[in-house]
Amino acid sequence: MSSHTDEPEPSPHEGEHLPSQRDEHSAVPADDPFANPGLPPHEPRRQDIDEQAAKRSERSVSLLFALSTLATVGFIACYVAIPIDKIVYIWPFGHVSGLNFGLGLTLGLALFCIGAGAIHWARTLMSDEEIVEERHAIQAPPEVKAHVLAEFRKGAAESQIGRRRLLRNSMLGALSVVPLAGLVLLRDLGPLPHEKLRHTRWKKGTLIVNESTAQPLRPEDIVVGSLTQARPDGLDPHDENFANEIAKAAVMLVRLQPEDIKDQRSAEWGHEGILCFSKICTHIGCPATLYEQQTHHALCPCHQSTFDLSDGARVLFGPAGHPLPQLRITVNDDGYLEALGDFEEPPGPSFWERG
Template sequence: MTPADEPDAGRTPVRFANPGLPAHRHRNADVDPKAAKRAERQVLAMLAISAIGSVVAVVAYFAIPLDGSFATLQLSNLSLGLGLGCGIFFIGVAAVHLAKTLMPDTEMIDERHPQRGTEEEREEAAGIMTQGGQESGLGRRPFILGGLVGAAALAPLPAVVLLRDLGPLPGDSLAVSMWEAGVRLALDPSAEPILASDVTLGSVFHVIPENLYESDHFLDEKALAAVLIMRVDPDVVQYDPEREGWDVDGIYAFSKICTHVGCPVALYEQQTHHLLCPCHQSTFDLTQHCKVIFGPAKRALPQLPIAVDDEGYLVAQSDFLEPTGASYWERERG
């Protein structure tokens, strides 16, 4: 650079010529037919694994019985997770490997032009798309094309089969739990019955029906029947004549399942008497019979009417008088 070319504060900065693109480096599959065949077999194997994974997920869904034990639940979750994961993951890996090893990788420059093109330009664009399809090599590699179609066709199958559990509407099936008159309130998870005298002012207990583990599907039943009990000064609770006699000397029982999307409401603020759902911060006020005071939930936590039996244990007076859990289904009883 001569002194006349040197940039300074009063001159236009020196501009360098465009060096252009570096020399194109061919891949092994571009110059070696054996390498191309090897890459083709690898892509086909990945697509086959994807298809097998999708089939495994569907078979596991029907073949593994959920008998209420943790062992079968873990096996089902593991099988479904691995099957779905392989079905989706290996399609992506196959697509990446196909692009890196077999699809053309020559550099091209596409000059910008107005978005709205003429008919001739549209025909030209269609021709480019057709040319791109031809250059991808899929037409000359029918096995990869068939594998891709097969894997892509099977990939949504597990979702279609598993998502069928979301319907139809549950109707009354979610409106009835294991709570009924005389069923004792028990500690979760020991199932030891709770004496009313053990529930002190300001305390909170996670509660299940005493007979929960007698059910063959106790995990499903627990999702409907989980309860929190708290003891507060009865004078701080706003009196509701329709719920007279539902508590025992300030011991209140409410569903533990948030009415937003069904997360467990497990946080109790003793000083404010608020119950908090940790998922989306819905807040329920115990002094107003767990009315929603903040967050996305739209209805109060259902209250379980309770009493004391002859031995001093807390028992349910009946089932909940409304369905527990999230509010996105029909809540009217038949």
């Protein structure tokens, strides 16, 4: 793999490498700067001229094949000998199943050695003469063309397609109509979401239920610095459409010292510093609930969008395009937190008609 053979150095030793001086393939004049250099002259490998070296290569290849055979035997032995629940420590993998490791290692070795043996064989012993195989012409010979055309005309005449107009036209009609079936299926790309993404399960008077305990939340449950995952009351994880509904309705509740809340509207939509935000990131909908209680930042784990929950969930960083929607909450007569309505804007990622 040395590159100095490619340099046109006019030393007497290397002179034969210059295109203009090559006798075999130099069909072009010597003064043509774009002359086809042709193939470099064939150089024999050591194995081509030294039978000892060839024998060594043969032994290496055979060794690889023998190793593969042994590995296959080892595979069968592993399968028979190692109990399925045996755990062994192997650096750097740690504790692994001995059977899995043994089977994988031996089978991998068996396959690799076959491949490596074949490659080594091809590289050292098989002929390495460079050969040029010219492309055949794309155009068929005239007699073949004439024959095919004659066959075609004969077939057309026998089918009577030119004579029976009704048959021909109805066939063309059928063929042109049949793609409509595929076209109609494209309708399944729709329909447009219309209002579906704008409404969630939250409505006026919906209780806010703790996701972990399934109990409705009261204001005193949520202390400053805590984080509570919640869902609307009446949405049961066993419901058929739970996944679709929770994907829009999941919220998190935090409580801030009222004087820490910078956004006046956000403070008014909360209750005594308790703020309820959609936890669906407005970028592509991951749950953005990495809440830092000292900075009041909520992060999205997917693309690091950062929202400032003390400032109306304003986007501080990252690809999210909108603040997290806030749910207006209040306390009902029984002392439980409830929603004052649905989100004002669609929660979750932007979509075409969001506006």
